[in-house]
Amino acid sequence: MASAGAEQRKVIIRTAIILGAITAFEFVVAFTWRGVTESVGLQIETGRAMKDALFIILTLFKASYIVGVFMHLKDExxxxxxxxxxxxxxxxxxxxxxxxxxGNWGKQTPKSTSIEHIEHLPAQQMPINVHRYGA
Amino acid sequence: MANVAVDKRALIEGERPIFNASYGKLMMWFFLVSDAFTFSAFLITYGALRFRATSMGISWANPEEVFTHAPILHELFHIEAPLVFVGLMTFILILSSVTMVLAVEAGHRRSKKEVSKWVFWTMIGGITFLSCQAYEWYHFIHGTEGGARLVEVSAMQDIPLPGIDATKQDKVKVFPVWSTKEENSESEIVGLRLSNGRLITDERVPAIWASGTPTTGGANLHVNEYGPPAFADLFFFVTGFHGSHVFSGVVLLLILLINVNKGTYERRGHYEMVEKIGLYWHFVDLVWVFVFTFFYLI
The missing domain is CATH 1.20.5 (Single alpha-helices involved in coiled-coils or other helix-helix interfaces)
Structure with a gap:
């Protein structure tokens, strides 16, 4: 009984380390990704899409550990x-x-004449971001 | 889970339970599935509105520029620390999930002392997380020092503002976009973002800015300094709904802690209540994993 408990605690600690490591990795990626994409020569848009995909995959990975091990769903x-x-x-x-x-709602909005002077800038090209990333 | 006492009378099909789980645990799972649907609806709404904004050319808020406050770093050293605090919050919640699952494990061994200890630490983790959230909400609502200006549209018929009907005496908040990170002697206003999310960067910027009356920045359900109002609305609803779940969890853990220490589960012969509340607590952690990704990272 006691040894079975020890085995289970080992699994718990290992899962906790995996979850923590993934979160830390996500954190590092969030700060370094833009620099990495620029040095590799990828377009910012492409790099961003790849980063988002990576985050979603890692999130699903974390979720499966929480549901499977912490919530014991894989033992049911x-x-x-x-x-x-x-x-x-x-x-x-x-x-x-x-x-x-x-993605299509915006395209259907009729353009009024009073908004001619608006810059249709994507979020990544806002001036404030230009400064922040020095790009 | 074989050593958990199961009330077979309460199970479907009597002697041959089809799910091999107690009624209480099964109902907790079903509740969590429905709750997950609610949270999914919130996050999908966020995604849909964000894609809508992008397709309209409206710039969405950049979380790295919104959540830059961290305690001590901000108050004492005036250092901007983007996402550091929210990263810490994520670690706190994951840790509290670990202590919770350790409590469940101790419950299987019917070790009253250990269950009590781990449930206590889980509760502390939950309270810490809520305090962190309060700090984050305070700074989000309070806003930055760039400030905002209220422009009275009715007085400016010569300068039409996008999405604003000048004939209706509408007022709109205008947020400056500075050429440098923060407002200082070297920075100048290179653009204006209206509270409806539109961005103006042409030669009319100085005239509009000069005509406005200074007022407070920050965000609430109507205006948002950081981006489209929908971003602030969903921030309040998603993290608020999650926070209320954490709060309910802390209350449940407190009840659990009292009952463990009173020996209620010892008398009952099993600690299944720890498992059921544990399921709920892990679910709250699970939701945060998704909120962290879709609200703060992407």
Whole structure:
């Protein structure tokens, strides 16, 4: 009984270290990514998309550890596991649907004549960012 | 989980439980699934509005420029530390999740002393996280020293503002975009961002800026110094909803701690309540992992 508990505690500590390490890695990436993309010669847009993809993958990785180990879902019987996980297929659908929609809402807004003098700058090219990153 | 006492009468199909989990645990899972749907809806709304803004040419807020305050560093040394504090908050919540799962493990061994200890530390972690959030909200609402100006649109028919109907006596807050990081003697205003998210960078900037009346900066549900109002709205709703979950969790942990120390679960013969509240606490941590990524990193 006691040895089984020790084994479980080892798994917990290992998972905690993995979660902490991933978070620390994400943190480092958030600050160094722009410099790295520039030195490699990638376009800022491409680099940003790659960074976002990396963050999403790491987040799902962390989530699977929390749900699987901390919440013990992988120790439950399979049908309970699937009963909990399968409904999230609707969330996947909602993400695809609304991100797609959101990207098109702006295009449908009629342009009034009074907004001619607005610069249509993407967020990355705002002057304040130019200074911040020295780009 | 074989050594957890299960009330078979409460299980579906009696002797052959299809989920092999107690009624309470099963219902906690179902609640968490529905709660996850709510949080998903919040975060997807954030994504949809952000993509909408981008497709309209409206610049979204950059979290690295919004969340730059960290205690001590800000007050004593006036150092900007982007995302450092929120990183710390993430570590605190992950740590409290670890102490929670250690409490659950101790519960399996029915070690009252250890359960009590770990539940206590989890509660401390939760309270620390809430305090950090209060600090962050304070600085987000208070705003930076660049300030904001209120422009009375009705008096400026000659300079139309995008998205503002001049005939309706609308007022709009205008936020300066400085050429340097902060307002100082060398910096000049290179652009104006209206509180509806639009950005102006042409020769009308000085005239609009001069016509405004100084007022406070910061963010609330109507105006937002850092970007489109939707960013502030969702910041308040998402982190607020998450924070209220953390608060509920702390209350549940307090009740748990009292019951553990009173010996309630010792008498009951099992510590399954620790597992159920543990599920809830891990879920709160899980949500924060997603909020951290989509609100602060991306």
């Amino acid at each position: 019987v399979r049908r309970l596991m699937w009963t909990i996980l399968v409904p999230f297929i609707f969330i996947v659908w909602l993400i695809i649907a609304l991100i797609w929609e959101g």
